[in-house]
Amino acid sequence: MPAPDALLLVSTHCPHCPAMLTALADLLKQGVIGRLEAVNLEQRPEVGLALGVRTVPWLRLGRIDLAGVHSKTELADWAAKADSEAGIADWFHVLLKEGQLPKAQAMIEAAPTLLAAVLPIVGNIDASLNVRLGAGVLLEEFAGSDTLRALLPRLGELSQHADARVRADACHYLGLTGDAAAKPWLDARLDDEDADVREIAAESVQALVV
Incomplete structure (x- = not known):
């Protein structure tokens, strides 16, 4: 590079x-x-x-x-x-922490492939609630889009994360893809040990086009 x-x-x-x-x-x-x-x-x-x-x-x-x-x-x-996904992810983290969500939104809207750089934040269990909520807003803006569907395999991996919060968030975003290909990942979480994960996985399955 x-x-x-x-x-x-x-x-x-x-x-x-x-x-x-x-x-x-x-x-x-x-x-x-x-x-x-x-x-x-x-x-x-x-x-x-x-x-x-x-x-x-x-x-x-x-x-x-x-x-x-x-x-x-x-x-x-x-x-x-600076031009790596890890660097952009770190920068998005800084922006969200500082309350500069619109700036991150504008950058992703201009270059939608940068949405992938939000996923490390989803998987970061040390991220603050505000940062995680900001990441959610960025991902939810692309609900049903090809951009979000392209991240389906990585969201599937996050749905297997050791932390229940990450699994729950990943299940929510898998549902937002609207893609039937997300169903196997969500089905695997229907008997998750965490009640919130089970509930969100079930809701997300209902949101899929199958």
Whole structure:
């Protein structure tokens, strides 16, 4: 995977911007990022307006946007995974944790295949309730779609997760596919040890087109 490109927005009077610029320049020299473009918003305010950016420093790294100050180590970590599903999943987690659901929604609407990056959140038992609910909203928006049906095998795997919450959520999303191919996974959960999982699996079976 090629190194991601970086776009850094700064301003003349930003006390934190020079450190970010220096760190990114070092990562450019090391080949961790492929290209670095820096824009001073005091000279090019139209760039900030086009991107909806109001505070600096602001960084676009591959497909990931990062606001505020980040250390060189943090930037290198994000650069290493910026265009991978794992990296997008981590970024979605940050957005949902910060209450920026609309931003995640807009990104997935623009590139529906990124919906797959929501699944690691479903399987993350340490994710907060708000984050898990946000992930649910993202998946529910694609109910009955080919995009969600394409994730059926992975949802099936999640329906076998050791944690009952994950199994229950996976059963719900399997039902939202509306695909008869989800039935074997759901049938296997009809006698689950957890009552909530059994109930959701039964409801989801009824939602399928068989």
